[in-house]
Amino acid sequence: MSNPSLLILPGDGIGPEVMAEVRKIITWFGDKRGITFDVSEDLVGGCAYDAHGVPLTDETMAKAQEVDAVLLGAVGGPKYDSLDFSVKPERGLLRLRKEMDLFSNLRPAQCFDALADFSSLKKNVVAGLDIMIIRELTSGVYFGEPRGIIREGNERVGINTQRYTESEIARVARSAFEMARKRSNKVCSMEKANVMESGILWREVVQEIHDAEYPDVELSHMYADAGAMQLTRWPKQFDVIVTDNLFGDLLSDLAAMLTGSLGMLPSASLGAPMANGRPKALYEPVHGSAPDIAGQEKANPCACILSFAMALRYSFDLGDEATRLEAAVEKVLADGVRTADLLNEEGVTPATTSQMGDAVVAALDASL
Ligand code: NAD
Numbered sequence: 001m002s003n004p005s006l007l008i009l010p011g012d013g014i015g016p017e018v019m020a021e022v023r024k025i026i027t028w029f030g031d032k033r034g035i036t037f038d039v040s041e042d043l044v045g046g047c048a049y050d051a052h053g054v055p056l057t058d059e060t061m062a063k064a065q066e067v068d069a070v071l072l073g074a075v076g077g078p079k080y081d082s083l084d085f086s087v088k089p090e091r092g093l094l095r096l097r098k099e100m101d102l103f104s105n106l107r108p109a110q111c112f113d114a115l116a117d118f119s120s121l122k123k124n125v126v127a128g129l130d131i132m133i134i135r136e137l138t139s140g141v142y143f144g145e146p147r148g149i150i151r152e153g154n155e156r157v158g159i160n161t162q163r164y165t166e167s168e169i170a171r172v173a174r175s176a177f178e179m180a181r182k183r184s185n186k187v188c189s190m191e192k193a194n195v196m197e198s199g200i201l202w203r204e205v206v207q208e209i210h211d212a213e214y215p216d217v218e219l220s221h222m223y224a225d226a227g228a229m230q231l232t233r234w235p236k237q238f239d240v241i242v243t244d245n246l247f248g249d250l251l252s253d254l255a256a257m258l259t260g261s262l263g264m265l266p267s268a269s270l271g272a273p274m275a276n277g278r279p280k281a282l283y284e285p286v287h288g289s290a291p292d293i294a295g296q297e298k299a300n301p302c303a304c305i306l307s308f309a310m311a312l313r314y315s316f317d318l319g320d321e322a323t324r325l326e327a328a329v330e331k332v333l334a335d336g337v338r339t340a341d342l343l344n345e346e347g348v349t350p351a352t353t354s355q356m357g358d359a360v361v362a363a364l365d366a367s368l
Contacts, residue, residue, distance in 0.1 A: 002038070003036045003037055003038045004037055004038070004068045004069075004315070004316050005037065005038040005039075005040070005066070005067040005068045005069075006026075006037045006038070006039050006040075006067060006068065006069050006070075006071060006311070007039075007040050007041075007042060007063055007064055007067040007069070007070045007071070008022075008023075008039060008040070008041045008042075008070075008071050009041070009042055009043070009044040009060070009064075009070060009071070009072045009073065010041070010072075010073040011043075011044050011045040011046075011047065011072060011073040011074050011075040011089075011289065012045045012046040012047055012073075012074060012075050012076055012077050012080075012089060012289045012294075013074055013076070013077050013288070013289025013290055013291050013294040014073070014074060014287075014289055014290045014293060014294050014299035014353075015045075015072075015073025015074040015075065015289055016073060017294070017295075017297070017299050017301070017353050018073055018074075018285065018299050018300075018301040018303070018304035018305075018353065019071075019073045019304060020301075020353075020354070020357070021301035021304065021305060021353060021354065021356065021357030021360070022071065022301070022304050022305055022307075022308050022357075024357050024358070024360075024361050025305060025308060025325065025357070025360065025361065025364070026039060026308070028361050028364050028365075029321065032364070032365070032368060033321065035318065035321065040063065040067070042060045042063060043057075043060065044056050044060065044072060044075055044089075044092045044093065044096070045074075045075025045076060045080075045089035045090075045092050045093070045289075046075065046076065046077055046079060046080040046089040048060070048089075048092055049080065049083065049087055049089065053087070054087060054092075055075070055087055055088065055089050055090075055091050055092030055093075055095075056091070056092035056095050056096065061095065061096070061099060064096055064099075064100060064282075065099070065100065065280075068274075068276070068278060068281075068315050068316065069281045069282075069283060069311045069315035069316070070096065070100075070281065070282045070283070071282075071283045071284070071304075071307060071308060071311060072093065072096070072282060072283070072284040073284070073285070073289075073304060074284070074285065074287060074288050074289040074290070075089040075090060075092060075093050075288075075289060076088075076089040076090060076288055076289045076291075077089070077289050077291045077294070078291055093284075096282055097137060097138070097269060097282065098138065100269075100271050100280045100282060101138060101271045101272060101280065102137055102138065102269035102270060102271045102280060102281070102282055103136060103137055103138045103139070103168070103171060103172055103175075103270075103271060103272075104134055104135075104136070104137065104171070104172050104175040104176075104269065104270045104271070104279075105134065105135040105136075105137040105248065105252070105267065105268075105269045105270075106132060106133075106134055106179070106267060106268040106269070106270065106310070106314075107132070107133045107134075107135060107248075107252035107255070107256060107265075107267050107286070108130070108131070108132050108133075108265075108266065108267075108310075109129060109130075109131050109132075109133065109235070109252075109255035109256050109258055109259050109265075110129065110130045110131075110259060111126045111127060111128065111129040111130070111258065111259040111260070112259075112260075112264070112329070112330050112333050112334075113127060113128070113330070113334065114330070114333035114334045114336075115259065115260040115261070115264070115333060115342065118259075118260035118261060118342065118344075119257075119258055119259060119260055120257070120258075121232065121258055125234065125235065125236075125258075126235070126258050126259065128236070129235055129236055129258060129259060131235060131236075131238045131239060131240070131241065131255060132179060132183065132239070132240045132241070133240075133241045133243070133248060133251055133252040133255055134172065134175060134176045134179060134240060134241065134242045134243070134248070135243060135244070135245060135247075135248025135249065135251075135252055136164075136168065136169075136172040136242075136243070136244050136245050136248060137245060137248075137269055138168075138245075139163065139164055139165070139168045139244075139245060140162060140163070140164060140198075140244045140245030140246055141160050141161065141162040141163075141244075141245065141246045142160075142245050142246065143163075143245075144160060144161030144162055144163035145161055145163075146159055146161055147159055147160050147161060162196065162198045162244075162246070163198065164198045164201060164202060164244065166201070166205050169201065169202050169205040169206065170205055170208075170209050171272075172242060173189070173205065173206045173209045173210070173242060174209060174213070174214075175242075175270065176189075176240050176242035177209065177210065177213070177214035177217050179240050180214075180217045180239060180240045181214075181216075181217060183239055183240060184239040184240075185216065185217050185218060185239075186217065186218045186220075186238075186239040186240065187210075187217055187218070187219050187220075187239070187240045187241075187242055188219075188220045188221070188222055188227070188238055188239075188240070188241050188242075189202070189203065189206045189219065189220070189221050189222070189241075189242050189243065190221075190222050190223070190224040190227040190241060190242070190243040190247055190251065191203055191221075191223070191224060191243065191244060191247065192223055192224055192225070192247075193221070193223070194223055198244075202244065203221050206219070206221070206242065207219070207221075224243060224247040224251065227241070227243075227247075227251060228250070228251060228254060231251065231254055231255055231258070232254070232258070235255065235258055241255075256286060260342070261300065261341045261342055262286060262287040262303070262341070263285075263287060263299070263300025263302060263303055263339060263341040263342070264300065264302050264303055264306070264342075265285060265286035265287065265303050265306075266283070266284075266285060266286070266303050266304075266306035266307035266309070266310050267283070267284055267285070267286050267307065267310075268281060268282070268283050268307070268310045268311070268314055269281070269282045269283075269284075270314065278314075278315055278316075278317075279314070279315070281311065281314060281315045283307040283308065283310050283311045283315075284304075284307055285303030285304045285306075285307050286303060287303055293340075297352040297353045297354065298339065298340050298341075298350070298352070298353065299339070299353045300339040300340075300341050300342065300353070300356060301339075301353050301356055301357050301360075302329055302339075302356065302360075305325065305329060305357070305360060306325075306326065306329060308325070309322040309325040309326050309329075310322070312325065324364065324367050325360075325364065327363075327367065328360050328363035328364045328366075328367060329360055329363075331363040331366070332356070332359045332360050332363050335359070335363075337351050337355070337356060337359045338350055338351060339351050339352075339353065339356050
């Protein structure tokens with residue numbers, strides 16, 4: 001049987017720096033666990049524009065469609081700010097998401113004990129927090145037509161359209177129920193059925209899919225604004241939250257920041273199952289290319305390492321190894337190893353990007 005395949009797209013800014021640490025982890029799994037991946041690497045974002053005049057070539061896009069999983073670092077940077085919209089680095093990422101039809105965006109919000117003091121909320125509210133927000137990623141108001149800025153009389157009008165089909169709602173609902181079955185068997189669906197027809201349909205379809213296919217999963221519904229309040233009041237009441245593109249954009253950022261630094265946050269975007277039964281998948285840290293710290297060995301590689309852990313779990317059926325890797329990150333934090341973003345004390349020397357990666361590898365060694 002051939003090895004599982006992984007396409008690595010480090011991208012721009014700190015992307016290549018954090019990806020270098022993931023490379024160490026991949027090597028460790030090959031050497032110490034006999035788990036080998038066919039890894040290929042390519043360009044995305046500004047570096048692809050520099051080399052080819054486009055932020056993602058057709059060849060790279062084709063490769064992304066073939067592999068078992070794509071792992072991306074980050075794209076963008078000030079150098080590319082003045083480029084035409086059509087070739088901006090972010091267009092490379094959007095093309096990947098669109099052409100791979102990655103409709104289900106998984107954003108875990110997990111609070112590592114050692115970082116509970118970092119949250120803006122009280123420690124008892126966030127300690128032990130572990131929730132999963134599933135955001136619909138390919139439809140809704142960011143894509144609905146008509147859209148644009150038109151002139152009406154003597155003023156301009158900005159238009160966007162919130163639009164969801166039954167099948168778009170059904171597939172992301174299924175993805176949430178499947179996720180819940182692997183976790184605590186509980187889903188809360190969030191919309192604005194009180195004021196939006198698309199919200200009424202969302203609630204109806206989620207309930208129908210539940211009743212027909214997942215009656216064993218506990219389902220509740222909440223208006224998204226109330227959900228935002230509940231997330232800050234007592235986030236541990238939730239396990240899986242499923243919501244649309246716009247509300248998910250806001251709620252997942254809110255939930256993520258309950259847990260501390262941007263440098264700790266992984267994500268996965270999943271599509272329909274491929275021939276091997278696994279979903280099309282793109283894994284990436286939530287953070288961007290951080291031009292302010294790029295090239296200085298200051299980046300925290302944990303978000304990218306934890307994104308790889310998600311790939312182990314969701315693309316490679318290696319849940320135990322994913323747990324091993326997450327536990328290694330947790331141990332490193334508990335041991336007090338911190339990159340600069342995780343320090344708020346004066347006089348403590350932060351770990352560099354590579355020291356943090358090395359510490360995770362050492363913790364993996366210790367797990368054997
Ligand atoms: P950013 O996430 O790059 O940085 C925000 C802040 O967080 C910065 O102060 C940065 O130093 C810090 N930070 C981010 N990741 C960190 C890490 N791993 N370790 C330590 N500190 C970290 O967001 P931004 O500054 O708004 O955007 C910078 C560039 O990245 C822009 O070109 C933007 O378009 C792009 N961007 C890309 C993605 C992506 O590739 N998915 C996401 C967001 C922004």
